Amino acid sequence: MVRKLLLGVLAFAIVAVLVAAPAQAQATRTWVSGVGDDANPCSRTAPCKTFAGAISKTATGGEINVLDPGGFGGVTITKSITISSEGFEAGVLVSGTNAIIINATTTSNVVLRGLDVEGLGTGLVGIKVLGGLGSLHVEKCTINNFRGANGSGIEVATSTAGATTHVFIKDTIVRNNGQGTGGGVFLNPSGTAVVKASLDNVRMEFNVFGFKNQGTSTADVLHSIAAGNSAAGFSAVNAGAVLNIEHSMTNNNGTGIVCSNSVVRVGNTGIFANTTAVTTAGVNCFSFRTNDADVTVVPPLVQINAQ
Secondary structure, eight states: OHHHHHHHHHHHHHHHHHHHHHHHSSEEEEEEOTTOOTTSOOOSSSOBSSHHHHHTTEEEEEEEEEOSSEEOOOEEEOSOEEEEOSSSOEEEEOSSSOSEEEOOOTTOEEEEESOEEEOTTTOSEEEEEOSOOSEEEEESOEEEOOOSTTOEEEEEOOOOTTOEEEEEEEEEEEESOOOTTOOSEEEOOOTTOEEEEEEEEEEEESSSEEEEEOSSEEEEEESOEEESOSSEEEEEESTTEEEEEESOEEESSSEEEEEESSEEEEESOEEESOSEEEEEESSOEEEESOOEESSOOSSOOEEESOO
8 A cells, every 4th residue: 555655656746747847948047158068957057058058948038148258159049039248258159150040030039238249250140130030139249250251240131021120239349241242230131021220339340331221121320330341331222221320420431321222311420531422323312410521422412401
């Protein structure tokens, strides 16, 4: 009788463990460390080694935190997630491939904070968005040296029909990027996918182009600098692209601002020391409030009082 009772208790315990295991498989907050191990549960006291190792153990909508300095490798993101480093070197170093790929759903929200993304001159894209995504937030990051085939620092290449992706880039440096069709920050949706972006305090330095949007995309750029880019500082290309620039600067680029059959509005912005100040194609390139330039802009932006 006692033996049967013990066997029954043991069986109940096994069932309870099996039922509980899936619920405990993913945590809302996980940790990575330069001396971690991906065999660990990614807890505070037993952190993982890489972002790829941690993301499978992090629940949708959860957060991966960096415990101490380290290189945490490339990662593919397919769900809502935050990857955050405050105060520690959080390296994502790749060669000949993309560093961070985001291919999630249109209801997913991704936050990348405090990351140092390095492409070693052969990396393809530092942060690449595919398919559809609800929102991408890039904060306090550095994206450097992605010069592989058609390489870019950040490329938003969404393609989900009718879906709108919101992109927010703040307090970030994008430098030394671009090859072929790529450059610094590239909004490149296809089909009927839509991108709406906001850039605040972003430095785009020594890329092929600093910032470019095409397809059905709207970008608002504030307090940002495009400098030393070989092709162009800021550019908007084709009828679906809208670019609004205010309180910013474009200097020492091949062309300061390119407006090509798109809508570009520029206000309170400095345009200095570019080989060509502004190039325009079409009649939807506007200057509002006050802009400063060291040369006469030919052809001129259309002067307006409000737009």
